[in-house]
Amino acid sequence: MELNVELVELRLEGGLLAGRIHVPVPVQITAGQYFLAASGRPDEALAAVVFPAGNMDGWLDLAPPLPSAWSAGTLLHLRGPLGRGFRLPVVRRVALAALDGITARLRLLWNQALVQGAEVALFTRRIPASLPDAVEVLPLESLPDVSGWAEYLALDGTLPQVLEWKSRLAFPGVAAEALVNLPMPCGGMGECGVCSVRTRRGWKHACQDGPVFDLHELEAL
Amino acid sequence: MELNVELVELRLEGGLLAGRIHVPVPVQITAGQYFLAASGRPDEALAAVVFPAGNMDGWLDLAPPLPSAWSAGTLLHLRGPLGRGFRLPVVRRVALAALDGITARLRLLWNQALVQGAEVALFTRRIPASLPDAVEVLPLESLPDVSGWAEYLALDGTLPQVLEWKSRLAFPGVAAEALVNLPMPCGGMGECGVCSVRTRRGWKHACQDGPVFDLHELEAL
Amino acid sequence: MILPPPGLELASPWMNAAGSMGFVPDSRLPFPHPMGAFVTNPISRKPRTPAENRTCIPYPGGCLLHTGLPNPGLRAVLRQAGVRWARADVPVWVHLLADSPAELAEMVRALEGLEGVAALEVGIAPTANGEDALALASAALGELPVVVQIPFDRADEPWLDRLAALGVSGLTLGAPRGSMPVPDGRLVSGRLLGPGLFPQVLAAVRSARRINLPLIAGAGLFQQAHVEAVLAAGAAAVQLDAVLWRGWMEG
Amino acid sequence: MILPPPGLELASPWMNAAGSMGFVPDSRLPFPHPMGAFVTNPISRKPRTPAENRTCIPYPGGCLLHTGLPNPGLRAVLRQAGVRWARADVPVWVHLLADSPAELAEMVRALEGLEGVAALEVGIAPTANGEDALALASAALGELPVVVQIPFDRADEPWLDRLAALGVSGLTLGAPRGSMPVPDGRLVSGRLLGPGLFPQVLAAVRSARRINLPLIAGAGLFQQAHVEAVLAAGAAAVQLDAVLWRGWMEG
Ligand SMILES: Cc1cc2nc3c(=O)[nH]c(=O)nc-3n(C[C@H](O)[C@H](O)[C@H](O)COP(=O)(O)OP(=O)(O)OC[C@H]3O[C@@H](n4cnc5c(N)ncnc54)[C@H](O)[C@@H]3O)c2cc1C
Ligand SMILES: Cc1cc2nc3c(=O)[nH]c(=O)nc-3n(C[C@H](O)[C@H](O)[C@H](O)COP(=O)(O)OP(=O)(O)OC[C@H]3O[C@@H](n4cnc5c(N)ncnc54)[C@H](O)[C@@H]3O)c2cc1C
Ligand SMILES: Cc1cc2nc3c(=O)[nH]c(=O)nc-3n(C[C@H](O)[C@H](O)[C@H](O)COP(=O)(O)O)c2cc1C
Ligand SMILES: Cc1cc2nc3c(=O)[nH]c(=O)nc-3n(C[C@H](O)[C@H](O)[C@H](O)COP(=O)(O)O)c2cc1C
Ligand code: FES
Ligand code: FES
Numbered sequence: 001m002e003l004n005v006e007l008v009e010l011r012l013e014g015g016l017l018a019g020r021i022h023v024p025v026p027v028q029i030t031a032g033q034y035f036l037a038a039s040g041r042p043d044e045a046l047a048a049v050v051f052p053a054g055n056m057d058g059w060l061d062l063a064p065p066l067p068s069a070w071s072a073g074t075l076l077h078l079r080g081p082l083g084r085g086f087r088l089p090v091v092r093r094v095a096l097a098a099l100d101g102i103t104a105r106l107r108l109l110w111n112q113a114l115v116q117g118a119e120v121a122l123f124t125r126r127i128p129a130s131l132p133d134a135v136e137v138l139p140l141e142s143l144p145d146v147s148g149w150a151e152y153l154a155l156d157g158t159l160p161q162v163l164e165w166k167s168r169l170a171f172p173g174v175a176a177e178a179l180v181n182l183p184m185p186c187g188g189m190g191e192c193g194v195c196s197v198r199t200r201r202g203w204k205h206a207c208q209d210g211p212v213f214d215l216h217e218l219e220a221l
Numbered sequence: 222m223e224l225n226v227e228l229v230e231l232r233l234e235g236g237l238l239a240g241r242i243h244v245p246v247p248v249q250i251t252a253g254q255y256f257l258a259a260s261g262r263p264d265e266a267l268a269a270v271v272f273p274a275g276n277m278d279g280w281l282d283l284a285p286p287l288p289s290a291w292s293a294g295t296l297l298h299l300r301g302p303l304g305r306g307f308r309l310p311v312v313r314r315v316a317l318a319a320l321d322g323i324t325a326r327l328r329l330l331w332n333q334a335l336v337q338g339a340e341v342a343l344f345t346r347r348i349p350a351s352l353p354d355a356v357e358v359l360p361l362e363s364l365p366d367v368s369g370w371a372e373y374l375a376l377d378g379t380l381p382q383v384l385e386w387k388s389r390l391a392f393p394g395v396a397a398e399a400l401v402n403l404p405m406p407c408g409g410m411g412e413c414g415v416c417s418v419r420t421r422r423g424w425k426h427a428c429q430d431g432p433v434f435d436l437h438e439l440e441a442l
Numbered sequence: 443m444i445l446p447p448p449g450l451e452l453a454s455p456w457m458n459a460a461g462s463m464g465f466v467p468d469s470r471l472p473f474p475h476p477m478g479a480f481v482t483n484p485i486s487r488k489p490r491t492p493a494e495n496r497t498c499i500p501y502p503g504g505c506l507l508h509t510g511l512p513n514p515g516l517r518a519v520l521r522q523a524g525v526r527w528a529r530a531d532v533p534v535w536v537h538l539l540a541d542s543p544a545e546l547a548e549m550v551r552a553l554e555g556l557e558g559v560a561a562l563e564v565g566i567a568p569t570a571n572g573e574d575a576l577a578l579a580s581a582a583l584g585e586l587p588v589v590v591q592i593p594f595d596r597a598d599e600p601w602l603d604r605l606a607a608l609g610v611s612g613l614t615l616g617a618p619r620g621s622m623p624v625p626d627g628r629l630v631s632g633r634l635l636g637p638g639l640f641p642q643v644l645a646a647v648r649s650a651r652r653i654n655l656p657l658i659a660g661a662g663l664f665q666q667a668h669v670e671a672v673l674a675a676g677a678a679a680v681q682l683d684a685v686l687w688r689g690w691m692e693g
Numbered sequence: 694m695i696l697p698p699p700g701l702e703l704a705s706p707w708m709n710a711a712g713s714m715g716f717v718p719d720s721r722l723p724f725p726h727p728m729g730a731f732v733t734n735p736i737s738r739k740p741r742t743p744a745e746n747r748t749c750i751p752y753p754g755g756c757l758l759h760t761g762l763p764n765p766g767l768r769a770v771l772r773q774a775g776v777r778w779a780r781a782d783v784p785v786w787v788h789l790l791a792d793s794p795a796e797l798a799e800m801v802r803a804l805e806g807l808e809g810v811a812a813l814e815v816g817i818a819p820t821a822n823g824e825d826a827l828a829l830a831s832a833a834l835g836e837l838p839v840v841v842q843i844p845f846d847r848a849d850e851p852w853l854d855r856l857a858a859l860g861v862s863g864l865t866l867g868a869p870r871g872s873m874p875v876p877d878g879r880l881v882s883g884r885l886l887g888p889g890l891f892p893q894v895l896a897a898v899r900s901a902r903r904i905n906l907p908l909i910a911g912a913g914l915f916q917q918a919h920v921e922a923v924l925a926a927g928a929a930a931v932q933l934d935a936v937l938w939r940g941w942m943e944g
Contacts, residue, residue: 038688042664042753043264043290045504045636047688069264071292077689183498185507186687189471191464191483193512196492203492203512221494259939263502263915266755266887268939298940404749406758407938410722412715412734414763417743424743424763442745503754503889571851595846595869595893600822618846620892621899623922631896638754638889641871642846645882648872671874 001027003078010072013104014126016064018053021076023060030085031108032179032212036187037062038077041069046185047079053104063104082187086154086212089175090116095150097123097143099157099165104128105179106156110135121146147171155215157181159197166215176215180206222248224299231293234325235347237285239274242297244281251306252329253400253433257408258283259298262290267406268300274325284325303408307375307433310396311337316371318344318364320378320386325349326400327377331356342367368392376436378402380418387436397436401427446656450561450587450611452478452533452679455669459616459660459681460484460537460563460591461511461633465523467530472686477532478679482523484539484565487549489515495630499622503638505684506622508630511539516549524556533560535589541567543581554585561587561611568593568619568631572601579610587611593618594639594646594661606654614658614681615646635684637664637691644671651676664691697907698862701812701838703729703784703930706920710867710911710932711735711788711814711842712762712884716774718781723937728783729930733770735790735816738800740766746881750873754889756935757873759881762790767800775807784811786840792818794832805836812838812862819844819870819882823852830861838862844869845890845897845912857905865909865932866897886935888915888942895922902927915942 009020029052038047044067054061070076086109088094094113096106103124110132113120120135122128123143131137146153147169153176155162162178169176186192188208195206198219204210230241250273259268265288275282291297307330309315315334317327324345331341331353341356343349344364352358367374368390374397376383383399390397407413409429416427419440425431446452453476460481463471467480493510513519516538527534536559540546546564553559564582566575575590582588590605594615605613617633624630639662647659659672660681669680685691697703704727711732714722718731744761764770767789778785787810791797797815804810815833817826826841833839841856845866856864868884875881890913898910910923911932920931936942 036687040692041290042637042691042693043502044500045638045664045684045688045753046498046500069262069290185498185505185684186462189464189687190462192461192507193492193509194496194498194507196496196509196512257938261943263888263942263944264753265751266502266889266915266935266939267749267751406749406756406935407713410715410938411713413712413758414743414760415747415749415758417747417760417763501754501889501892502887503752504892506892596849598847599850618893619896621896621926622892623895623918623925627925629895629899629922629926631899634892636753636889638752638887641752641755641757641873641885642869644874644880645870645872648880648882667874671880674874674878675872675880 001080005076005078007070007072007074007076010066010070013064013129014102016102017066017068017070018064018104019062019066019070021060021062022058024058026058027055027060027081029055029081029108031088031112032085033081033083034184034211035078035080036082039067039070039074043069049184051105052081053107055108063107064102079187083207083211084209086177086179088112088116089152091151091175092118093149093151094118095121095123095143095146095153097140097153097155097165099140099155099161100181101126105181106154109154121150144169150174152176153215154179159221162215163218163220166218177212178215178218179212180210182206182211184211222301226297226299228291228293228295228297231287231291234285234350235323237323238287238289238291239285239325240283240287240291242281242283243279245279247279248276248281248302250276250302250329252309252333253306254302254304255405255432256299256301257303257405260288260291260295264290270405272326273302274328276329284328285323300408304428304432305430307398307400309333309337310373312372312396313339314370314372315339316342316344316364316367316374318361318374318376318386320361320376320382321402322347326402327375330375342371365390371395373397374436375400380442384439384441387439398433399436399439400433401431403427403432405432446612446678454478455673455679457481457658457679457681458686459683460565462683462686465519466526467532467534469531472689479533479535479560480530481535481563481681482537483513484511484537485513485516485519486511486539487516487545489513489518495624497624497630499630501622504634504636506620506630506632506634508632516552520552527556527558530558534558535561535563537563537565537591538582539565540578543577546578547581550582550584550586559586561589563589563591563614565591572599576601576604576608579605579608583609589614589658591616591660594643597646597650602650602653610655612656612658612678613650613653614660615643615650616660616681617683618642618661635661637662637668640664640668644675647672647675647677665693666690667693697929698838701862705729706924706930708732708909708930708932709937710934711816713934713937716770717777718783718785720782723940730784730786730811731781732786732814732932733788734764735762735788736764736767736770737762737790738767738796740764740769746875748875748881750881752873755885755887757871757881757883757885759883767803771803778807778809781809785809786812786814788814788816788842789833790816791829794828797829798832801833801835801837810837812840814840814842814865816842823850827852827855827859830856831859834860840865840909842867842911845894848897848901853901853904861906863907863909863929864901864904865911866894866901867911867932868934869893869912886912888913888919891915891919895926898923898926898928916944917941918944
């Protein structure tokens with residue numbers, strides 16, 4: 001889908017720019033999918049990869065960080081939702097981990113888990129400003145402790161962060177996924193390959209085959 | 222003088238960005254002088270040439286147009302005031318002409334003329350939003366008609382505009398000056414010469430010898 | 443402007459740059475119509491895996507893209523894309539990446555006679571000097587028209603004047619290369635993309651007019667006005683890159 | 694990093710680019726101390742008037758500056774600045790602009806023996822090919838160390854490998870040239886300045902390491918990190934340009 005929208009609201013979340021747009025038509029988004037958002041500004045050669053952090057009543061919240069040059073009123077050309085998002089199974093206990101301290105990209109996922117009636121534990125070094133009471137916040141360092149508890153695990157971070165945590169965790173049989181946050185300049189259109197990720201089934205493009213991957217499938221750089 | 226200041230206010234004036242900064246120390250500015258203002262932004266290779274449009278109680282108003290990427294809170298490094306401004310004689314009748322439709326660069330000058338008790342006629346194609354009642358606004362096309370009336374004439378525009386109007390006006394014996402608005406990237410520091418202006422006394426640099434020149438001295442490109 | 447030779451006429455000056463639109467033309471892609479030609483991603487004889495330190499680093503006016511030019515190798519590309527090139531409603535230019543003239547000649551033979559393939563574009567490796575490049579260009583010559591692609595900052599090099607006499611049909615002035623430091627202190631090198639390259643590609647087109655070949659301006663075009671300017675300066679066609687991913691810029 | 698030859702040692706790697714700080718060193722200028730050398734604006738034998746279509750056009754990541762390199766000619770510069778070069782507390786490198794080797798040799802003779810002048814920097818005209826440039830460099834050789842300045846996008850050219858054997862003491866990789874359309878439809882050409890050039894100048898430094906000469910990175914440096922990166926990549930010194938006019942950038 002292609003949309004021309006205006007950035008109607010900007011605010012700081014943990015020191016990073018987050019925003020909100022109005023979408024004229026309802027958008028079906030899976031948590032973990034993303035948009036490519038280009039402003040008309042001549043100093044931005046590439047579209048920014050933007051993850052939704054909320055999708056209600058025609059409003060789409062955009063997770064931080066947004067480009068610092070954007071301001072309220074900036075016109076954006078949006079392409080998306082793109083890629084493959086999380087596949088949250090119907091389970092009772094869900095663990096989410098924000099490896100880089102930004103929790104907003106996981107917000108749609110914990111909302112979905114709560115709707116499905118699951119208990120949610122969020123592992124992070126930085127406590128987010130607003131969070132449903134039902135979500136329990138725990139320090140990132142204690143993530144290995146949930147191995148007996150969680151029936152589903154979702155990591156979110158850069159590829160090196162995801163791979164490093166994968167090597168420290170042992171979740172045999174537990175459904176586990178990772179949102180791999182890396183540059184996706186072409187969104188698959190060019191098959192440029194800069195978003196390449198090595199998996200057990202060969203090289204994959206995060207922009208189309210991800211950015212969410214089965215954690216068990218990911219292989220070292 | 223060098224100043225690090227914050228852009229505290231931005232507003233649109235005739236569709237162009239104007240702004241305001243707070244200056245911690247009183248600044249002596251002559252109408253027609255300018256500042257070089259650099260933001261820390263990595264997409265602005267050069268400092269912007271910024272003309273003051275007001276200087277009161279520690280506030281400095283900046284005439285439009287300011288770079289469109291600036292926003293409230295932008296930090297600016299200011300160098301100035303630079304160059305030679307207008308030399309308004311004590312006369313009774315002053316004519317000012319905004320050849321490019323932007324009157325704000327002339328604001329300090331008409332205020333000075335009013336303080337000196339002069340009648341002021343402002344020739345412009347676009348009527349400014351706020352103007353003292355004492356300033357009479359007239360269409361730019363009628364500028365040649367004031368030749369018998371004005372005892373002092375100030376033009377403001379690009380070098381081609383100034384030269385074209387100079388050739389259409391005949392003010393023998395009348396004091397006449399022109400603010401020549403052209404790129405001044407180095408402000409004289411590099412003697413780069415891009416601001417060169419031909420005068421009867423040879424080549425001059427607008428950044429240091431101007432940007433205000435005696436209209437009678439200016440020669441064709 | 444020097445017109446393309448027979449066999450290489452374009453329905454329009456609009457093309458994409460190699461690496462910008464994948465291996466197969468897709469009519470859903472946001473491209474001005476009619477498209478003069480579709481240029482494939484760079485294809486090597488053997489498969490190339492992504493570069494270990496692949497990355498995309500923005501800088502004022504552009505970004506550095508380092509991918510290692512991954513591709514499954516010519517044989518696999520032909521298997522996957524050959525039929526769709528034949529069916530495409532736009533001429534396909536196959537972009538080839540080769541380490542030696544012999545390797546290139548082998549790839550060229552595999553492409554000759556294939557339906558839909560209108561021309562070969564031969565990428566010159568950053569390490570190749572003029573003699574290497576002329577040898578590569580010669581090795582590519584056969585039944586298909588050959589267009590040579592160089593980074594535009596090589597447009598002044600004297601060996602380019604010999605391409606026309608060899609039988610080459612055109613010259614693409616493509617993305618230049620640059621380097622950037624990465625956090626671990628090492629440098630990464632790759633193609634540069636972005637509107638900040640426009641003044642340089644325009645100057646390169648002017649400089650390359652001395653060469654008796656149709657010129658294709660293939661970097662730094664992000665506004666319609668950029669395209670108009672390079673065409674007015676003597677380019678026979680344009681190749682768009684990242685603007686296809688982000689949409690036109692204002693102004 | 695290749696160290697400068699005797700007579701050309703620098704107190705620091707910090708210099709300014711020709712055209713950025715005028716004809717006379719001024720201790721009030723915002724420059725890192727100690728300064729390795731002060732480079733004068735380009736000086737020609739005869740006076741040069743400003744270019745008719747002089748202009749400065751911003752673009753994403755930089756600006757195009759076209760001035761025509763106006764200067765009053767060597768004789769007038771010596772009259773106005775000679776005494777101040779002698780008194781300066783920084784070595785002065787005189788940047789020379791010449792249309793022919795004979796003209797250059799004449800200027801060089803006028804500069805030899807002048808107090809305060811530590812080296813000559815010879816600008817290579819955009820139209821000069823390798824042979825022209827080598828002839829110019831030879832003509833400059835005499836009592837003073839000679840540094841050749843080229844646009845950094847020429848760093849790959851093979852003739853540069855012959856400069857060291859000639860007796861040249863250093864190579865400055867300076868601003869490249871670009872073109873832009875102006876409203877009347879014509880094109881204007883000039884030097885490019887701006888942080889968007891940084892990836893290219895860094896790549897040029899790496900490429901020019903093959904040349905057996907101390908390298909000076911002289912374009913695109915707008916952050917302290919840019920300077921550190923080119924020095925780490927092998928440059929012996931840096932020349933700052935528009936950053937001296939606007940101040941360092943963030944990041
Ligand atoms: C298997 C393999 C892996 C490599 N991986 C790396 C790496 O990880 N890092 C690195 O710095 N270098 C690498 N090189 C060297 C390689 O030549 C380029 O540096 C590599 O292609 C970088 O890709 P890029 O995305 O930066 O695109 P660029 O190299 O900037 O590609 C731009 C254009 O240059 C041309 N081109 C580039 N390389 C070649 C080539 N080898 N032959 C013909 N044309 C070419 C193509 O036309 C291409 O469209 C590798 C070479 C090989 C053979
Ligand atoms: C009297 C005279 C006037 C000219 N006026 C123009 C003009 O108006 N427009 C135009 O497009 N061209 C002109 N030229 C051609 C000239 O070679 C350059 O185009 C001119 O210097 C442009 O200046 P610039 O500000 O764009 O700087 P650039 O040309 O980009 O200068 C960058 C560097 O290149 C070197 N360089 C540039 N020109 C010369 C040269 N002639 N000899 C040796 N080194 C050089 C210097 O080291 C300089 O620091 C003129 C040439 C002469 C002799
Ligand atoms: C023939 C050749 C093959 C290379 N293959 C790879 C590769 O597979 N993966 C990779 O990351 N880099 C590869 N490189 C890149 C080198 O590791 C190195 O980064 C590159 O040559 C840059 O060298 P420079 O610092 O001299 O510019 C290759 C280089 C060459 C010349
Ligand atoms: C020797 C020489 C002298 C020139 N002198 C001037 C000059 O005095 N003023 C000027 O505006 N342009 C001057 N030019 C620039 C030309 O008018 C023209 O703009 C320039 O050569 C660009 O040509 P191009 O379009 O082939 O790049 C000169 C050019 C050359 C080669
Ligand atoms: S972003 Fe280009 S292939 Fe994924
Ligand atoms: S702005 Fe450079 S000399 Fe005037």
